[in-house]
Amino acid sequence: MSLWTRIFGERRSPAQPRASFQNAGGGIVINTPQQLEEALRAGSLTTSGAMVTPDKAMRVAAVYACVRIRSGVVANMPLHIKRRVDDRTRKDASDHPLWSIFRRxxxxxxxxxxxxxxxxxxxxxxxxxxxMIVRSRGEVKELIPLHPDRVECKQLDDLALEYTYTRKDGRKVKLAQGEVFHLVGLTLDGVHGVSVIAYARETIGLSLVMEEHGAAMFRNGARVSMVLKHPEKLGKEGLEFLKASLDDYRSGGESEGKALILEEGMSTEQIAMTSEDAQWIESRKFSRSDIAMFFGVPPHMIGDTEKSTSWGTGIDSQTQGFVTFSAEDDLTTWEETINRDLVADNDNDIYARFNRAALVKGDIKVRWEAHVKALQWGVMSPNEIRALEDLNPRDDGDIFYPPPNTAGGDKKEKDDGDEPATAA
Structure with missing residues (x-):
């Protein structure tokens, strides 16, 4: 029985890939009453009263933006499979199976x-x-994503890792360490990654509660901007008539923007924003910045541009800080995990490497300034730069220009300038 059949049952035709086990959308997958009890004991309920799961957390705008930005950097950056030819030479291993996996x-x-x-x-x-790593004759053929909520990882007495995957029908399947591609984030025990949601649960829960409070407040018109004053006591019939008139006035439609007609000597009085409302707005801003801090994303990248932060004094500095401290962490995690889990022991010359130059792909000015300097200092040849721009090579484009102000260049300029004129 193949590894695929053990995990997902009989293989379907290529026209109908079996990917339905991913339809949980980030929520906790529960198939049995026992799993429900475990989920309730997991402590997802916060002191603010909100139940925070990864699925609910993604409904918070700041969380969604942070996850979208950081995952987008990894998704859009080209991943190369390289081969060490010798101590100084590297080339693309386009003939290696992993090249097709991560490039096609x-x-x-x-x-x-x-x-x-x-x-x-x-x-x-x-x-x-x-x-799940699907191999054939020792070569990696497919990588099948497994939902983290269905996978349990534990370290055995011999320090090897063992994974237990729960199928949709409730059956459990054991997987050896060599059968799983396992990315680990920040870890405290060296085996299991720390969930940002677990540690940011209170902050995210507060944000969820404030969103619900704000939605209810504006839906029900809980915060009024004015009060109606009556010179005398308003009877029951008059009160009901006034309430019906106000409901019709606030219902929108044809009444939208029209004036409110008052009777029996009633007058209006404006009310400024209360301190509770102001505190609610400030709390939302604080929660947004707090969530960005948990995910390592500069606040300006999720729309919070009110003030500079410890990331730097300018937008460019903050963006560079994100590339250096957050994006680089994700890229290194992917590279080292591929080298550990997918590269065979006898393929020591093969390694994975992201093309970090793609980070400035959208900034043509910065990109071409870098190209000019690379040409000027003899770091790259014209054809190497043309390849980066997806252009065909040119004739005599494999030369490397000598750097300016070098000994050879100075000597040539001196000889040209000091050469004595010959007599006719």
Whole structure:
């Protein structure tokens, strides 16, 4: 029985890939009463009264933005499989099976960007991301993503890792360490990643409660901007008539924007924003910045541009801080996990490497300034730069220009300038 059949049952035709086990949308997958009890004991309920799960957390705008931004960096950056030819030479290993996995198709229904985005989102929300490794004759043929909520990882007495995957029908399948591609985020025990949601649960729960409070407040018109004053006591009939008139006035439609007609000597008085309302707005801003801090994303990248932060004094500095401290962490995690779990022991010359130059792909000015300096200092040849821009090579484009102000260049300029004129 193949590994695929053990996990997912009989293989379907390529036209109908079996990917339905991913339809939980980030929520906790519960199939049995025992799993329900475990979920209730997991402590998802916060002191603010909100139940925070990865699925509910993604409904908070700040959480969604942070996960989208960090997973998008990994998803859109080209991942190269390289081969060490010698101590100084590297080249693309386009003939290696992993090249097809990460540059063309990791499995039968996902693109490389979809696969990387999905696993990075799992990593950010749960601290772990898993994929089943399908091998044939020792070569990796597919990477099948496994929902983290269905996977249990434990370390055996011999320090090897063992994974237990729960199928949709409730059956449990054991997987050896060599059968699972396991991305681990920040970890305290070296085996299990720390979930951001677990530690940011109170902050996210507060944000959820404030969202619900704000929605209810504006839906029901709980905060009034004015009061109606009556010179005498208003009877029951008059009160009901006034209430019906106000409901009709606030219902929108044809009444939208029209004046309110008052009777029996009633007058209006404006009310400024209360301190509770102001505190609610400030709390929402604080919660948004707090969530960005948990996910390692500069606040300006999720729309909070009110004030500078410890990321730097300018937007460019803050963005560079994100690339250095957050994006680089995700890229290194992917590279080292691929080298550990997917590269065979006898393939020591093969390694994975993201093309970090793609981070400035959208900034043509910065990109071409870098190209000019690379040409000027002899770091790259014209054809190497043309390849980065997806252009065909040119004739005599494999030369490397000598750097300016070098000994050879100075000597040539001196000889040209000091050469004595010959007599006619």
């Amino acid at each position: 198709r990791p499995n039968r229904w996902q693109t490389p960007s979809q696969f990387k985005r999905m696993l990075t989102a799992h990593l950010l929300l749960r601290g772990n991301a898993y994929a």
